[in-house]
Amino acid sequence: MSLRKNTLWNLLGSGAPFLLGAMTIPFLLNRAGVEIFGILTLVWVLIGYFSLFDFGLGRALTQTVAKKLAGGTKEEVSRIINLGLVMVLAAGVFGGVLLACTAFPLGMRWLSVSPELQHDVVISLLIASVGIPLTTLTSGLRGVLEAYEEFGNVNLLRVLLGLANFGMPAITVLIWGPMLEWMVASLVLSRFIVFLAHAYLVRQKTKFYWIKPKSHPEEVRGLLTFGSWMTLSNLISPLMVTADRFVISSVVGASLVAYYTVPFEVLIRFLILPAALTAALFPKLSALIAVDIAAAERLFKKSALLIAVVMLVICSVASVGSLWGMTLWLGQDFAEHSWRLASILAVGILFNSIAQVPHAAAQAAGNVKGTALVHLAEFFIYFPCLFIFVHNFGLIGAVVVWVMRAFIDMSLMFVLARIVFSGNKKGAIWAAK
Structure with a gap:
């Protein structure tokens, strides 16, 4: 499939939800209130972050199954798929148990929830813990489908999950009112349905x-x-993106979280454009770096410039128009609390967007260790x-630190990319270790 088609599929999978x-x-926000909605956004983050308890096995399955399909027997392919899924299940159960064990202190103390909501938050976190094994298993099954190059089906299911992620809580509010437990239960049900769909498609293969x-x-x-260094980076990088809330x-206090998370969740969606491009760019850079480093560098520079120009325009409009946009969307009262945060966050989104291109280049050259160590230092x-x-x-302090981190990350990723394209022997040896 072409670079353009892969990018379009990735945009559909991320943009439609x-x-x-x-x-x-x-x-x-209007029906549930600021605090309940803020807690719901925390649950969204927890379920998404704990999905990283697949320990990189989803990506490892993609690579290993693809190799077996090219040169192995049908029995070997089937064995590696089932072995990987058992390992992913074990990792998911571990993640679910960990969230269940921390549900009480999170709800009662650590999140500073209002006393009348503390019990509901604990129950909701226990419900969310059931979704962790489902999420990690889905990650493993998605890895298998990507090895078979079922990108269309993978992104259609991603659209389904994304739509359910927003739509199902709204449906529960319409039926039962703003009850946090039902909202979270609907998220777990959505992941169960998507898991079954992935399992059905993989069952057609083995x-x-x-x-x-x-x-x-x-x-x-x-x-x-294969998944070890990728796991370190995958665990730390999303944590730095979401732990601020x-x-x-x-x-x-939890009552102020929504003023931060709502503009953040809107602006972070702008990253689907550079993410869609770099996801499609990754295999092309991998091939070019191996056979034609000059052509790879030209493609890298062209992609970085394209992302920088496009995202500069988008983020500038978002920053300047934040007050008007937030007022039109959520009302004047909410906008007064959040528009300044949105204006500053837009600058960090620009840095984060540009950083994705050198990040892809470094990993395409095999320097997964380098990107992981950068994230660990950050x-x-x-x-x-x-x-x-x-x-x-x-809240302003949280925004400023996040933007500073995004700038530092972008700078260090360009350093790693420079090592790739400069032909530095020491850098190449370090990257291969």
Whole structure:
């Protein structure tokens, strides 16, 4: 499939749910209230973040199954699929148990929830924990489908999940009113339905059966090795994107979270454009770096310039028009609390957008370790600064620190990309380790 078609499929998979979200978020905010909606956004983040408890096995399955399809037998393909799914299930159960064990302190103390909502939050987090194994299993099944190049089906299911993510809570509010437990239960039900759809499609490729990981140590080691550095980066990077709202809830209270998360969730959707391009760009860069480094560098520079120009226009409009847009969408009272945050966040979105191109280039060259170490270093700097700034400057402090981190991340990613294209021997050796 061409670069253009892959990009369009990725845009469809990420963009269609955003359109429904634009319609349902004002409804949920008005009917449920600022605090309940803020907690719902935290649950969205938790379910999405805990899906990373697949430990990179979804991506590892894509790579390993694709190799087996090219040169292995049908039995070998079936074995690696089922082995990987068993491992993903075990990882998902671990993540679900971890969330269940932390539900009580999260709801009662750590999120600074109003006393009348604390019990509801605990129950909702326990319900959300059931969705973690479903999410990780779906990640593994998606990896198998991508190995078979079923990109159309994968993105159609992504659209279905995204639509359900916004639509199902709105339906529960219409039926039962603003009850947090029903909203969260609808999210888990959505993930169960999407899981069944993925399983049905994979079942067309192979049969399912139980397999003991300890009976295939070499293949287990291969899957885990491939996903190890990717997992570190995948765990840390989303945490730095979303953990600020948990810090805000803990330091200044859950009642203010929505003023931050709503503009953030809108602006973060702008990243679907660079993400769609870099997802399609990744395999092309991987091939060119191996055979024609000059052509790879030209493609890299062209892509980076394209993203920079397009996103500069989009983010400038978002920053300048934030007050008008938030007022039109959510009303004057909400806009007064959030438009300044949106204006500053738009600058960070620009940095984050541009950074995706050198990030893709570094990983295309095999430097997954480099990007993971960059994110690890950022992690230890970002969180102390986040607590200090939120404590002293409130929501504005959180926004400023996030933008600063995005700028530093962009700069370091360009350093890694420069190592790739400069032909630096030391950098190449380091990247291969």
